Amino acid sequence: MMPSPGVYYFPWEINSGSVADGETLRTFGRLHSYDMLQSEAILTALRSSVQHQVCVCTKFVEPFQAQLGSFYVALGETEQRDGEGPVLKARVLRCVEGMNLPLLEQAIQEQRRYFQERQGQVESSAS
Numbered sequence: 304m305m306p307s308p309g310v311y312y313f314p315w316e317i318n319s320g321s322v323a324d325g326e327t328l329r330t331f332g333r334l335h336s337y338d339m340l341q342s343e344a345i346l347t348a349l350r351s352s353v354q355h356q357v358c359v360c361t362k363f364v365e366p367f368q369a370q371l372g373s374f375y376v377a378l379g380e381t382e383q384r385d386g387e388g389p390v391l392k393a394r395v396l397r398c399v400e401g402m403n404l405p406l407l408e409q410a411i412q413e414q415r416r417y418f419q420e421r422q423g424q425v426e427s428s429a430s
Contacts, residue, residue, distance in 0.1 A: 314348040314355040324383045337369040364396045373400045
């Protein structure tokens with residue numbers, strides 16, 4: 304059985320607690336740090352002058368050429384660690400340097416609106 308494709312979440316949504324433990328998701332950010340010995344990377348994203356961080360476990364995607372400061376998209380499952388925030392156990396970690404971040408955010412919002420409209424149509428036709 305194939306794993307689910309993952310829904311896009313913004314980094315600030317992951318840390319707010321709106322993501323359930325074990326949920327498959329996609330997110331993005333700049334690679335702030337990478338610890339090869341701990342198999343852990345930190346992705347960061349800026350929103351409203353606030354720096355948001357997502358911890359990414361890289362055990363399943365190693366070895367990879369970490370380019371600090373570059374833009375990455377990650378796909379994986381969340382895991383809640385005691386005393387820490389959620390950690391994304393990455394299945395895919397891809398460098399996408401040069402991607403237009405505002406356009407990606409706009410596309411994610413449009414996709415969400417589309418799915419909400421479609422869900423509303425399905426619910427009204429089922430009634």
